[in-house]
Amino acid sequence: MQSLENIILYCLKQLNGERTIYSIYHLLNGKKSSQTIQDAHLYSLKRFFRIIEPFPRESFDLIIQRIHEKGWIRPNGDQQFLLTPLGVLHLKNHPLPCYLQGWEYHHLSNPFWERLSLLVQVTSNLVYQESRYIPIQKNKDTHLWIKVFVKKFKHSRDELGKMLFLELIDVFDSSPGINPDVMVYRLTGYRQIGLTTGQNAKMLNMEKLDNHIEFINIIHFFIQTIQVDSGRYPLLSSIFQGISKNDSLTISARKTWELLKKGFSIDEIVKLRHLKQSTIEDHLVEFALNIDDFSIETYVDKELQDKIMNLSFQLQTRQLKIIRNHLTQASYFQIRLVLAKYGELQWN
Numbered sequence: 001m002q003s004l005e006n007i008i009l010y011c012l013k014q015l016n017g018e019r020t021i022y023s024i025y026h027l028l029n030g031k032k033s034s035q036t037i038q039d040a041h042l043y044s045l046k047r048f049f050r051i052i053e054p055f056p057r058e059s060f061d062l063i064i065q066r067i068h069e070k071g072w073i074r075p076n077g078d079q080q081f082l083l084t085p086l087g088v089l090h091l092k093n094h095p096l097p098c099y100l101q102g103w104e105y106h107h108l109s110n111p112f113w114e115r116l117s118l119l120v121q122v123t124s125n126l127v128y129q130e131s132r133y134i135p136i137q138k139n140k141d142t143h144l145w146i147k148v149f150v151k152k153f154k155h156s157r158d159e160l161g162k163m164l165f166l167e168l169i170d171v172f173d174s175s176p177g178i179n180p181d182v183m184v185y186r187l188t189g190y191r192q193i194g195l196t197t198g199q200n201a202k203m204l205n206m207e208k209l210d211n212h213i214e215f216i217n218i219i220h221f222f223i224q225t226i227q228v229d230s231g232r233y234p235l236l237s238s239i240f241q242g243i244s245k246n247d248s249l250t251i252s253a254r255k256t257w258e259l260l261k262k263g264f265s266i267d268e269i270v271k272l273r274h275l276k277q278s279t280i281e282d283h284l285v286e287f288a289l290n291i292d293d294f295s296i297e298t299y300v301d302k303e304l305q306d307k308i309m310n311l312s313f314q315l316q317t318r319q320l321k322i323i324r325n326h327l328t329q330a331s332y333f334q335i336r337l338v339l340a341k342y343g344e345l346q347w348n
Contacts, residue, residue, distance in 0.1 A: 002094060003210045005067055007048055009091045012073060013083050014043040018319045020079035025060045028052045030106055032250050034282035038336070041289045042318055042343045046103035051216050052209065059209070097213060098177065099221035108243060109219050114142045115239045116222075117187055117194065119164065122146055124189030127161040136188040149238060160235075167233045171225050178221060179204070182214045248290040253283040260287075281333045288340035296341050300334045308338040318343060 011024040019039060026036045030050020040046045064081070067073055072087030083091070118137045125133055135143065153160055172180045181204060188194040195203065201211035222236070230237035249257060252275075259269050266284075270277050287294040296305070308330055311323055320335050327335075 002207075003097055003213045004052075004207075005063060005072075006091060006094050006096055007051075007213070008063060009067065009072060009083060009087055010096055011043075011045055011048065012081055013088070013091065014045055015039075017076040017080050017082050018317065019043075021060075021064055021081060022079060025055070025057060028060075029055045030102070034250075034285055037250075037289060038285055038340055040103060042339055044344060047100045049102035050106040051100055051102045051213060055209075097217040099175075099217050099224065100213075101220045101224065102216075103248075105220050105223050108223055108240070109216060111142075111243050112223060112239055113219055114139055115145055116236070118142055118146050119149070119235075119239070120168075121188045122150065123157075123161050123164050124192075126150075126157040128190040129157075130190055136194065145242065164235050167236050171222055171233065171236070174225060175221060178218050179214065180218075182211060183218050186215070249286055250283075252279070253286045256280055256283040257287060257291075278333075281336075284333075285336050285340045288337055294341075296337050300330075300338055304330055304334065305338050305342070308335055309342055312339065312343065 007028075008024055011027065012021070015023065023036065023039050026033065027040055027045055027048055028051060030053050040049050064073075067087070068081070070086075071084055072090055073081040074084050076082045114137045118135060121133070121136050125131070137143070155163075172178070182200065185200050185203065186194040186197075197212055197215070198208055200206075200215075201208045204211065206214070226233045226236045227240070255273065256269055259272060264272065266277065266280050269275075269280050273280070284296075284299065288296055300308075307327060308323060311326055312318060315322060315326070317323065318339055320332050323335050324330065324332060
């Protein structure tokens, strides 16, 4: 389980003993909590957000146990670990999947694959003039999209097949570092049923979770490549039409944002929404992370912001308690807010 082990090792290196192992578990599962979102940004782990979903906790615990037994990590408190020199060396010699962009693309991965796999199946059967087959995807929105797509296509069936084939080959050829078999053997076509994740992993002699990660890596590579040069891939770029954009805010934070834009104070929002002040503060941290022009000076003056960031850098820590012990005039909320707004920029 090399890819997943390496990703977990990298996350542990970035966390540097400041979070428990389960912060990594929640990150990989894509838990949309304020803490997980802040950790993803602050520790530069956004690319791994929701790359495995669902991810059983038992499986995660077994991986932690295995890399501990290999001598790659050592305990550093309750449910906390640090990399050993052996773990650092292993991570250095085993590169991570290079195209993962979980935070940016997690909302696109499933819709993209559903549409691409159905497009390949429909096109393949059209070319062979076969009309009796069971669609590989069950999502009604995906079915509606393919019907509109085929109706709008003005060329022959053979031309559709040729264009799709050439575009797919072109994408794969643009990166020799990926293994097309991880995706290609999952595709269904004329009289050909695509493999499941488990079947594909077995065929390629891979662990199932590693196979899944490489699949997501390829999906994200496709998304990046097609979006950067949509004119080069007219068929594949049409897959993105009508897919809703990623709302980086949680639903609850979005409601708070609307009230804040109307001029309501934190205290007023607490009363209006019947929520704890700490919950509204969590929302403000989300705004600092995700909204570029959100100013935090209403809550933390510029002088205190500078003190918090300088202290964080001097102590080489993002732990709230350590910073608070050295800077008692700052509240935990103010420290979180400053780190959310500027922490990732300073540490990268």
